[in-house]
Amino acid sequence: MTFFNTDITWLLDVYILLILGYAILIMSSYLILAYLSQKELRAYLKKNSFVDYEVLLTSEFAPKLSLIAPAYNEGLTIEENVKSLLSLNYNNYQVIVVNDGSKDNSMEILIKTYDLVLGDFAIHPKIETKKIKGIYTSRNAAFKKLIVVDKENGGKADALNVGLNIAQNPYVVCIDVDCILDKDSLLKLAKPFLESQGKRIIATGGVVRIANQCIIKNGRLVEVNIPDVMLPRIQVLEYLRAFLLGRMAWGRLDGLLLISGAFGAFDKEIAILSGGYSTKTVGEDMELIVRMRRYMLENKLPYAVSYIPDPLCWTEAPEDFTIFKKQRSRWMRGTIETLSFHKKMFLNPKYKLLGMLSVPYWTLFEFLAPGIEFVGLVITVIFILFGLLNWHFFLLLLLFVYSFAVFFSVIALFSEERTYHKYPKQTDFFKLLMAAFIEPIYFHPLTVYSALIGYKEKIMGTKGWGEMTRKGFAKK
Amino acid sequence: MNLWELYKSGEWEIPFLTFSIYLFVLASFVFYLIIVGSRNRNIKREKRRLEYDVLIEKVLSSVIFQDVLYSEIKKDKNFLVLFDTNFFREVLTETLINLHKNYEGVYAQKLEQFYKDSGLIKDSFKKLKNFKWEIKCKGITELAEFNIKEAFNQIIACAKARNKTLKITAINAGIKLEGTKGIVHLTEHDDIIDEWTQVNIISAFKKHDIGDTKGVELLLESQNTTVVSLGLKLIKELKLTQKVPFVAELSTNAPNATIKYEAQSVLQALTV
Numbered sequence: 061m062t063f064f065n066t067d068i069t070w071l072l073d074v075y076i077l078l079i080l081g082y083a084i085l086i087m088s089s090y091l092i093l094a095y096l097s098q099k100e101l102r103a104y105l106k107k108n109s110f111v112d113y114e115v116l117l118t119s120e121f122a123p124k125l126s127l128i129a130p131a132y133n134e135g136l137t138i139e140e141n142v143k144s145l146l147s148l149n150y151n152n153y154q155v156i157v158v159n160d161g162s163k164d165n166s167m168e169i170l171i172k173t174y175d176l177v178l179g180d181f182a183i184h185p186k187i188e189t190k191k192i193k194g195i196y197t198s199r200n201a202a203f204k205k206l207i208v209v210d211k212e213n214g215g216k217a218d219a220l221n222v223g224l225n226i227a228q229n230p231y232v233v234c235i236d237v238d239c240i241l242d243k244d245s246l247l248k249l250a251k252p253f254l255e256s257q258g259k260r261i262i263a264t265g266g267v268v269r270i271a272n273q274c275i276i277k278n279g280r281l282v283e284v285n286i287p288d289v290m291l292p293r294i295q296v297l298e299y300l301r302a303f304l305l306g307r308m309a310w311g312r313l314d315g316l317l318l319i320s321g322a323f324g325a326f327d328k329e330i331a332i333l334s335g336g337y338s339t340k341t342v343g344e345d346m347e348l349i350v351r352m353r354r355y356m357l358e359n360k361l362p363y364a365v366s367y368i369p370d371p372l373c374w375t376e377a378p379e380d381f382t383i384f385k386k387q388r389s390r391w392m393r394g395t396i397e398t399l400s401f402h403k404k405m406f407l408n409p410k411y412k413l414l415g416m417l418s419v420p421y422w423t424l425f426e427f428l429a430p431g432i433e434f435v436g437l438v439i440t441v442i443f444i445l446f447g448l449l450n451w452h453f454f455l456l457l458l459l460f461v462y463s464f465a466v467f468f469s470v471i472a473l474f475s476e477e478r479t480y481h482k483y484p485k486q487t488d489f490f491k492l493l494m495a496a497f498i499e500p501i502y503f504h505p506l507t508v509y510s511a512l513i514g515y516k517e518k519i520m521g522t523k524g525w526g527e528m529t530r531k532g533f534a535k536k
Numbered sequence: 537m538n539l540w541e542l543y544k545s546g547e548w549e550i551p552f553l554t555f556s557i558y559l560f561v562l563a564s565f566v567f568y569l570i571i572v573g574s575r576n577r578n579i580k581r582e583k584r585r586l587e588y589d590v591l592i593e594k595v596l597s598s599v600i601f602q603d604v605l606y607s608e609i610k611k612d613k614n615f616l617v618l619f620d621t622n623f624f625r626e627v628l629t630e631t632l633i634n635l636h637k638n639y640e641g642v643y644a645q646k647l648e649q650f651y652k653d654s655g656l657i658k659d660s661f662k663k664l665k666n667f668k669w670e671i672k673c674k675g676i677t678e679l680a681e682f683n684i685k686e687a688f689n690q691i692i693a694c695a696k697a698r699n700k701t702l703k704i705t706a707i708n709a710g711i712k713l714e715g716t717k718g719i720v721h722l723t724e725h726d727d728i729i730d731e732w733t734q735v736n737i738i739s740a741f742k743k744h745d746i747g748d749t750k751g752v753e754l755l756l757e758s759q760n761t762t763v764v765s766l767g768l769k770l771i772k773e774l775k776l777t778q779k780v781p782f783v784a785e786l787s788t789n790a791p792n793a794t795i796k797y798e799a800q801s802v803l804q805a806l807t808v
Contacts, residue, residue: 080549106670107701109670110670110673110677110701111701114739115736116735118739118742119735119739121735121738121769121773122735251732254735255730255731255732256730257728257730452550453549453550453553456550456554459553460553463560463564464560466560467564467567470564470567470571473567473571474570477575478574486575
């Protein structure tokens, strides 16, 4: 090989081959997943065009759901958010708002708005949690679905566990209280629980999309817009890539390791038998799914996790880098913690596809990827310093990665165009297309940097979520 | 130089990278063109749909309110030219179905007559014979909406399909057309009838207000426990107290504990 200006060693050759091999491996896996996702998505949409969700609205056999919404210092928006949860299209459901020791006036607002009084609840907690100060129900019949739990602060996972202990229905839907839900989201989320044929459906999840700059009216999304600010705009594209081109395929393979904490439904019995949400990780959503799957596999119980590609939940993405960094470093910590808790599953045939494919994939491409990129960067700098770098090859390699990233984003746009077409305005489409070109040089380095911060935080033993301030949605 | 020689010579990386870059750029451009093309097509289609809507509304309101027959409408050459296009017929059928859902009595009958006279019914039968299940479903939905009872046997044959969506669509259509005759064949059904299908069947009974429930009890005799469960749910949801003796018998001779429990719960709901 003649890539280097000086006498080269076989080590340098190996290094080049490893970098190239890793890039090819990651790209091929993305393309395979994208292909599977497209197939699954088309089949789903074809099937869904004949589905009448209204049948669930009038049926007493519709799965009974308990919505659990943990709230911490949400005083500014809690009144409207709870109202929107109470007005979803579904009959058999209750809403459990868990006030996780908020320091603001969330509790006072809830008591006043919903005419709450302390109720007489006999709880037999199956999962250990922080102390509950009181459980409230409304005197107003219009809010009979609502239960508000006031508890000592214990974090999101602890609040969700309180909800699991209190929920009266067999299925729980865990949501972020500040998310905007589609009116029919519960109907769509509940349907898979009725479709099990010999396999128990232990969880269902839907697609989460970015709501920055979208117009919200009475707690419902009425106009979809693409953010003007570049950071959230690229996150729109990133979510399209992740949900439309990635998770759908994992759903098809039944190897999904993550159902977004923002909106997912679970079989309560299995969630409790698996031990509920872990308070030892900040990635409690991913960890629970892995543990529930592990529980079913270890007990040889046939099961499935269902995934719905419809955009059911809209959330606000961080608009400034500081918040973004906190979010992504936390995601990385959550991934490391989950993979480390369940390292036994890694390449273990006992855990079937999960152990042989999903967990290794997450380890190699989600957990290790930022580290590998960082090491690559350091070695490249060393090569430059020692005059070892073949610039021609290096620039070609950069262009190779860049062109693939743009190509993959265009596939995501193509997929969105052929399926949900949520961004019909021409300007929005071009904004996203522009984002596809900027993403590899602006957004990707930020995600890698944030992930490295996540590594560092994990090594330093940082715990907790950190403050996550939100800007709020535009209202009509 | 062929690929293998290139690889063996150890000089493959540069050509590989160059080729891949060209490929990604070209593929991105092709996808971009497809997206733009698809957007333009959709815009044009929507425009045409709006134009058709105006004409279709005019035609159908004359059918409903002025007793104009199809034989008169087809004298309009402009209409006939449009009627030859698939998209126009598609929009016309959709509008017709929506109107039919909103009207009852004489108005509904006039729309049914128009559906038959215009030949749209033939399109529906053609769809029913199509190999693609989604096209079959469309045909079934149309024929059931316009109460074409002659299609019942063909539709019910589709209820035995493996495809669940087709099965549900066909059973629902069968129930709309012939009531319980649309489900008695399920007694011989081997496949699992999942709860989603069951909920759809129950909903069809409620939606189409099927009064005559003769034959529902036959479901309780099936060897397929999911069919038995469907029968029990139907009896409970439709409050068929006349079927209590059949449920009582099932509760004593139930094939398994789950069915026994379900039968007892139905008995309790109907007798308390």
